[in-house]
Amino acid sequence: MPTMLEYFQTDDYNWSGLVLLIKRAGLEDLFQGKDTEYGPKFTFLGITNHSLRRYLYRTFLMGAIDPSELTEAKIMQLIERMDVETARKIILDCVIPHEALLLEDFPAGRKSTNAESVIGTGGKLYTMASGKKLWLYTFRDAYANVPEAGANRLHIVSPETKVTRDINAHNIQTRTGVVHSLQYDFTAAEF
Numbered sequence: 001m002p003t004m005l006e007y008f009q010t011d012d013y014n015w016s017g018l019v020l021l022i023k024r025a026g027l028e029d030l031f032q033g034k035d036t037e038y039g040p041k042f043t044f045l046g047i048t049n050h051s052l053r054r055y056l057y058r059t060f061l062m063g064a065i066d067p068s069e070l071t072e073a074k075i076m077q078l079i080e081r082m083d084v085e086t087a088r089k090i091i092l093d094c095v096i097p098h099e100a101l102l103l104e105d106f107p108a109g110r111k112s113t114n115a116e117s118v119i120g121t122g123g124k125l126y127t128m129a130s131g132k133k134l135w136l137y138t139f140r141d142a143y144a145n146v147p148e149a150g151a152n153r154l155h156i157v158s159p160e161t162k163v164t165r166d167i168n169a170h171n172i173q174t175r176t177g178v179v180h181s182l183q184y185d186f187t188a189a190e191f
Contacts (some may be wrong), residue, residue, distance in 0.1 A: 025084060047182060072107075168183040
């Protein structure tokens with residue numbers, strides 16, 4: 001079974017920017033299982049190339065170029081120029097340290113119905129490696145008009161930014177932990 005970093009290196013379409021971001025942040029040891037501060041096994045909310053591309057465009061290039069001009073080479077140049085602390089924060093905001101959690105390990109919950117609070121019932125508030133707090137909960141969709149008979153999905157809510165996102169792919173197991181890939185509409189640093 002590969003380490004998380006080795007897994008990311010097998011899929012350039014989704015993870016090539018993340019691999020470079022990991023290196024820029026100096027976090028290779030974490031993703032290779034050699035880190036004692038946050039590892040050796042952990043859970044990662046996977047930031048895809050789409051999420052990084054959107055963040056880089058909005059942060060560095062908005063209005064300067066047309067989005068279609070944001071080539072892979074330009075993306076890699078922007079990541080290489082990124083401040084190391086910013087790169088670390090983006091990644092560590094998505095790391096649940098010391099726990100390799102599968103979808104089934106996250107507690108069930110319900111989204112908030114209170115306009116004043118984004119945290120609903122159930123679920124669990126996790127402290128990410130960056131110190132940021134995220135509320136995660138699972139919920140089974142309805143299937144054939146039967147409540148909670150459908151797919152079990154993982155939802156993420158940031159109490160700080162009020163951003164709510166879902167996981168696109170669950171339970172990608174590696175030797176160093178579990179990846180839950182964020183949906184393509186997530187923008188890095190959104191939490």
